[in-house]
Amino acid sequence: MGTATLEKNDSAGPVDSAENSASHLITVTLRIRRFNPEVAEESNWQDFTLQIDPKERVLDALHQIKWEMDGTLTFRRSCAHGICGSDAMRINGRNRLACKTLIKDIGPDKPITVEPIKGLTVLKDLVVDMEPFFQAYRDVMPFLVTNGNEPTRERLQSAEDRERFDDTTKCILCAACTSSCPVFWNDGQYFGPAAIVNAHRFIFDSRDEAGEQRLEILNDRDGVWRCRTTFNCTDACPRGIEVTKAIQEVKRALITRRF
């Protein structure tokens, strides 16, 4: 494949722009784990080789395959720029968003492996059952709880208090963190990093009054104490959230009861 690329580059001289842009293309192979229970009980690997600009996203490569080679290839996607959280998948063994991963950054000289995220039931190809993930999220009371009369204007919050939980407000619920966690792989009952991140977002919000309740939920046997601090979640987060740090802060709050 490397040779083919070089030949292509060599043959493209300073000619018209169409040829010039063609010379940007490289040949890559995507090795995709396919599964369709309507067809077969087991999953299998399938290779697709295509020409693509290395500055394109893995999502663009998947689209090229779906649109031009095999319409049955199935994956979720929507915004295509890392905001909606639809297309978390395991690319070269690491959880990433397909729309935020450029081909050139993941060693396109070797086949690029693409698999569904782990720990959630695969429904078809790269589509997994998200329900257990969202259930864990819903279980941590992911909403502001306040007592007493509402103020007529906004609640006041200092910039420092607002900053305290800024990092965990970035979560897009893509499940890249939770499905990278070895504890979650072994035991789907564990809340998982994303649910804890979203609990953190409210526990450390100065306006919220249900921190104790959320801490009790996370004090459960399937709660924060299951975390083994492997940092997979932090590495996986496409939003750059310091997930492990957030989990540690929740653990500390459980011990000190200060937050």
Place this chain on the structure above:
Amino acid sequence: MQIHKYDTVIVGAGGAGMRAAIESTKRSRTAVLTKLYPTRSHTGAAQGGMAAALANVEEDNWEWHTFDTIKGGDYLVDQDAAEILAKEAIDSVLDLEKMGLPFNRTPQGRIDQRRFGGHSRNHGEAPVRRSCYAADRTGHMILQTLYQNCVKEGVEFFNEFYVLDLLLNEVDGVKKTAGVVAYELATGEIHVFQAKAVVFASGGNGKFFKVTSNAHTLTGDGQAAAFRRGLPLEDMEFFQFHPTGIWKMGILLTEGARGEGGILRNKDGERFMEKYAPVMKDLASRDVVSRAIYTEIREGRGCGADKDHVYLDLTHLPPEQLDAKLPDITEFARTYLGIEPYTDPVPIQPTAHYAMGGIPTNVEGEVLSDNTTPVPGLYAAGEVACVSVHGANRLGTNSLLDINVFGRRAGIAAAEYSATADFVELPENPTKFVEDEVENLRDATGNERVVEIRKALQETMDKNVMVFRTEQTLKEAVEEIGQLRKRFRNISVQDKGKRFNTDLLEALELGNLLDLAEVTAVSALARKESRGGHYREDFPNRDDVNFMRHTMAYREVGDDGTESIRLDYKPVVQTRYQPMERKY
């Protein structure tokens, strides 16, 4: 086929749908149907803020906001609706804060505000700080906050249910809402949702353009379903091109970047907006800035080898300010362009962004079947709807506002209606249309491919129906879309399965885009004037005598089954603002 019965059904779970659901669930048994998961909706991609005259950082009031909205919309705005939007903006923002939205704060702990395009102090004197924001992910925060509150209220969601048809049935000579038909993606099963009230909140249709900030899934499903059932679409020729999309990709870079002090520059480094809008400069309304960018490019002052873009320059802003206020968009520049915005200008071009037009509603969110008559039980809110608060051009930060104000109104109105109304009997054979559509596509063996037709559609729309339009380009578009619609009848999909058949889904979406593209081009061809986002080079001036009116497009089916589009017009509601020449 499964049949479900709910008082109120909401179609779409973005900002408008979830804001409606929070109200509706408190008052009636409600189901929310979305073809995605709620948090995947494109509200989450909105960045810059939500306008409200809170006056937290400087003098401001809702009357100034009303004026700016009407002027921004080039006087095609219904003024009574704009007044409601601006007045209720204040409570809308405060409601979101009380629901938990983490707005950026002032040193006094109040909601912070920043400048945005077209928002001014005292009727155009100078830019005003009116946009309430949470860094450059305000839409994300609104979407998350609304979803959180839906969880809190126990809103019932049907995720990955794709609504393909609206059911209406005649009762005593009046067409009333009976429900919707949905296709369950996971199983391929068809579901009927019988409902007293239906709220469409299914978002925009920008995917008929190639360079667009819109998600792949924004295919006008609600507009197309209503249109097929004989309901009109209003002002579809008005589409907003956001000035700053990432070059070639179209990914949105918020106007907040210019609100924070960012400057647009041509290849000579000139701040060209000074020529086009001496007062508001880079913060003129979006239609004005997008035309200015293309004028620079056409006159040879574009940047790069092909001179096909301009620069958004943030290099003079302190890195701390970029990190605190614009972290996402600076990261987009790094990720997708390999550019460091601290030190290098970012290549941008206008990107198809927002449909001002849509399903016509009154200020209660009731859908209209003609210029004035509501369809009992049918509501719409958000980008799918046309109230019209945006007229010919929407102001930045007014869409996050629109979804909250009119999502709330539609949710309350729908639930109050369903509290007293009776269920309307389902029409005979309610799933016939959807079943035929799905089966025909799945079984089709034609030689046309979805990707080819979609590509051709997007290319003709970009070429002919973009920032600059003429009779010739629009005729070409109408002609080509007509050809594509014929070719579409001969498509086939490769995936013949039932489970998560996204191949089939894309074909259904393309059908919707083709219908709506045709309405857009036909409406644009008939509007022989320039106003807001609709610019006709052959009619460069606004013509209030002939065109101070909304376009209403109807689908007509002849006795022989031939389809055509009939255009009618609706007067603009004017209250206290007389149309003036628009200058920024």
